Amino acid sequence: MSFLSTSLARVKPSPTIAVTNMANELKAAGRDVIGLGAGEPDFDTPQNIKDAGKAAIDAGKTKYTAVDGIPELKKAIVAKFKRDNGLDYDTTQVTVANGGKQILINALMATMNPGDEVIIPAPYWVSYPDMVLLAGGEPVIAEASIQTGFKLTADQLEAAITPRTKWFIFNSPSNPTGAGYTAAELKELTDVLLRHPHVWVMTDDMYEHLVYDDFEFATPAQVEPKLYNRTLTCNGVSKAYAMTGWRIGYAAGPKELIGAMRKIQSQSTSNPCSISQWAAVEALDGTQDYIPENNKTFKRRRDLVVGMLNDAQGISCPKPEGAFYVYPSIAGCIGKTSAGGTKITDDEAFAKALLEEKGVAVVFGAAFGLSPNFRVSYATSDDALTEACTRIQDFCAGLS
Numbered sequence: 001m002s003f004l005s006t007s008l009a010r011v012k013p014s015p016t017i018a019v020t021n022m023a024n025e026l027k028a029a030g031r032d033v034i035g036l037g038a039g040e041p042d043f044d045t046p047q048n049i050k051d052a053g054k055a056a057i058d059a060g061k062t063k064y065t066a067v068d069g070i071p072e073l074k075k076a077i078v079a080k081f082k083r084d085n086g087l088d089y090d091t092t093q094v095t096v097a098n099g100g101k102q103i104l105i106n107a108l109m110a111t112m113n114p115g116d117e118v119i120i121p122a123p124y125w126v127s128y129p130d131m132v133l134l135a136g137g138e139p140v141i142a143e144a145s146i147q148t149g150f151k152l153t154a155d156q157l158e159a160a161i162t163p164r165t166k167w168f169i170f171n172s173p174s175n176p177t178g179a180g181y182t183a184a185e186l187k188e189l190t191d192v193l194l195r196h197p198h199v200w201v202m203t204d205d206m207y208e209h210l211v212y213d214d215f216e217f218a219t220p221a222q223v224e225p226k227l228y229n230r231t232l233t234c235n236g237v238s239k240a241y242a243m244t245g246w247r248i249g250y251a252a253g254p255k256e257l258i259g260a261m262r263k264i265q266s267q268s269t270s271n272p273c274s275i276s277q278w279a280a281v282e283a284l285d286g287t288q289d290y291i292p293e294n295n296k297t298f299k300r301r302r303d304l305v306v307g308m309l310n311d312a313q314g315i316s317c318p319k320p321e322g323a324f325y326v327y328p329s330i331a332g333c334i335g336k337t338s339a340g341g342t343k344i345t346d347d348e349a350f351a352k353a354l355l356e357e358k359g360v361a362v363v364f365g366a367a368f369g370l371s372p373n374f375r376v377s378y379a380t381s382d383d384a385l386t387e388a389c390t391r392i393q394d395f396c397a398g399l400s
């Protein structure tokens with residue numbers, strides 16, 4: 001019998017981390033590699049937030065805290081949900097964890113029984129299906145297409161629901177596509193859910209603040225208040241406040257679920273870092289002025305990347321509403337052969353050849369459940385993006 005658990009065999013390592021590692025190895029070997037795989041802003045954490053972290057250390061806020069968050073942070077989260085989303089929660093409905101990732105796994109561990117199904121729209125963030133598997137449930141993938149801007153339709157959601165469905169995981173703006181659902185588009189999905197009272201919604205609003213042009217963010221419990229009692233609204237400070245390393249995520253939802261999530265956390269990690277929690281209070285309560293400033297930069301980069309990728313032969317790149325990703329199709333490249341002699345049979349072959357021949361690291365679409373595509377993270381400098389996209393254009397021009 002294997003020493004390692006059988007549930008581990010159901011799970012694969014994160015492909016996005018694998019791409020980053022491969023790019024780092026090539027870099028270490030002296031190759032000139034541009035990484036477009038990173039899932040984090042390239043901005044520094046704002047000064048007021050860093051200062052709050054330092055002040056917490058100096059004030060001796062360095063001990064264990066309440067398992068799922070200090071009262072001050074829970075209050076800031078309650079205020080955030082009211083201010084940004086028009087949602088009323090009290091602090092007993094709020095939980096804080098070590099990043100958005102722990103929030104999601106806590107919720108799944110707290111609710112999955114064998115045979116329980118979780119609907120995940122594809123393209124999906126790589127961790128959703130594996131987290132469901134790790135928690136003992138069954139991911140049910142519902143594929144959205146490029147024709148609908150990578151957004152799931154009401155009919156597709158309806159078709160994926162069975163008596164075993166426990167959760168519908170919703171993520172807008174999306175990692176990996178950047179697609180954001182308008183309130184009207186989201187309402188079409190929440191109308192379906194109203195007809196299926198046994199299905200709960202886990203909404204991952206991590207990219208809420210990273211939206212461009214006139215796009216207005218919407219979240220399920222706000223669009224359909226009748227879903228409030230079966231919605232877990234998840235969020236975090238990682239992306240909007242450039243705090244990926246501080247590891248603070250949070251959620252609000254029904255008290256009983258929040259209590260179950262706290263129980264899981266109490267027997268695994270206990271509280272998230274005390275210093276990070278105080279920094280997160282400042283992130284949520286302090287000035288929000290740099291968010292639109294950062295967004296101007298992200299929007300400029302998005303437009304740059306979308307424009308240059310659409311000029312590459314065989315690539316078609318929709319312009320997404322938010323996040324810092326684009327998800328171009330390489331349908332026009334499939335079946336061709338690269339200048340270096342690689343047959344482009346699928347998006348993994350494309351990404352590998354692009355890295356080897358041109359030193360550009362992207363994540364292939366199969367990792368996110370929809371092919372043939374690749375994900376570009378444009379959370380890097382304009383110069384690096386221009387150079388990377390020029391290399392992608394050269395790579396595509398060399399396909400025959």
Ligand SMILES: Cc1ncc(COP(=O)(O)O)c(C=O)c1O
Binds near residue numbers: 244
């Ligand atoms: C959609 C989505 N949800 C959650 C997370 C996890 O965020 P955190 O770093 O706070 O764990 C990420 C990070 O990449 C993400 O893209």
